[in-house]
Amino acid sequence: MSKRRNDLVLATNHEIKVRLHAAKVEEWSYIHIDWLRFTINRRHAPIPSVELLFPEPDGAIDYQAARDGWSQHQIDAAHGEVRARRQRVVNLLRDLPDPDYHASSQAFTLAEEVAEILGKDFTADTLIQKGKDFYRFRIDILRKGHPVGWVGFLASGNGKRKDNQNNTLHVNLEGMACTFAQRGWNDVMANYIEEHRGVITRIDLAADLMDGMDDKGHGDVFQRLFWEYENGLMDHLGHRPDDNLGGDHLSKKKGRSFYLGSRAAGKLTNIYEKGKELFGKEDDSKWIRVELRYGNQKRLLPVDMLRRPADFFAGASEWHASILRELGAQAVPEPVKCEKRVQVQTVAAEVTRNVRWFMNTAGASAVLALKNLPIKLLDSLCDEYAAKLPNRLKKFSLAEIEREYQNVFTKLASGGRASPSFA
Secondary structure (H helix, E strand, O other), X not given: OOHHHHHHHHHHHXXXXXXXXXXXXXXXXXXEEEEEEEEEEOOOOOOOOHHHHOOOOOHHHHHHHHHHOOOHHHHHHHHHHHHHHHHHHXXXXXXXXHHHHHHHHHHHHHHHHHHHHHOOOEEEEEEEEEOOOOEEEEEEEXXXXXXXXXXXXXXXXXXXXXXXXXXXXXXXXXHHHHHHOOOOHHHHHHHHXXXXXXXXXEEEEEEEEOOOOOXXXXXXXXXXXXXXXXXXXXXXXXXXXXXXXXXXXXXXXXXXXXXXXXXXXXXXXXXXXXXXXXXXXXXXXXXXXXXXXXXXXXXXXXXHHHHOHHHHHHOOOHHHHHHHHHHOOOOOOOOOOEOOOOOOOOHHHXXXXXXXXXXXXXXXXXXXXXXXXXXHHHHHHHHHHOOOOOHHHOOOOHHHHHHHHHHHHHHHHHOOOOOOOOO
């Protein structure tokens, strides 16, 4: 690797450290999302618009040019870039069969909307790339021009996954995307996934002990970890998780890792020397990361994991909760239990979805109607809709819904879980 390349990597790695430290200090974010994957059925995916797929130059360029005193050459170049971008998309989509064209349009729209949730530094690439993970194509999500995620669409083969791949869009956001996303992105993304009935397939929750982890008298952090494992402090519900070692544990000069659980079971914890991973084996920092990786192999991963990562980190085991206590953080432990991979629909879950939609999407319009419509008209509207239920709630009785509705509404309102949705 050239010196210039080394310098670029180090600059990026220092940026990661500064960003994580700022989140911890400014946002009290002791547990952060380090990876996210979710899938949306194409029936519920965002509908692409002509304006989004084929944008025409608009007044925004002229406004910015007048404000910043652009030359005519700069103005022409900006308009030309918009036209060229539009033409690239047109050329790519024109050669696709109609079903593929529709899937690519949905994927591009999804990539655009996810990028906007992440923040102003993120964009959707206009080029269609070769796919990954059984998807035939992908559209990259870029941060400052560099890929940090992607949206996959259409099946890459004719195996047993074909129908599922053809009927879904898959979003994969890597650590760089999650780390540098704008403040509050995880709440907005949670609302977005719920709005489109998405399913989380992987989420990584990371705790960074940048000043190191107490060795508790064992002389070395990893000796402490080995002792805690062997003495049952890492057991969960009477079960001792699988363990695995990485790196040279006799040498403190190389990056070391200690794994708990298994990827196949959908719950894996990696405790490793993050400083050495980022800055090389000569790094003398004490930075330890505890990274909890959840997959949907044996669990349904609730969207609230995005909203309350610390609670779900603490809920993984008593040992995970103790790590939060070392950080000086508080959480209400919430486990993610193993269960069959079927869609679990309860009254509480569906009422919560309905209430959140109302508070995030319809609340402003409802208040406007209540303030401005005559009381007689409001009464007639109540009478008209009193016996009607949203489709997703029709499977439950009115008595069941009424029991849950007020409790859910009060809980969400008091917990600040109804932040304005992405528009």
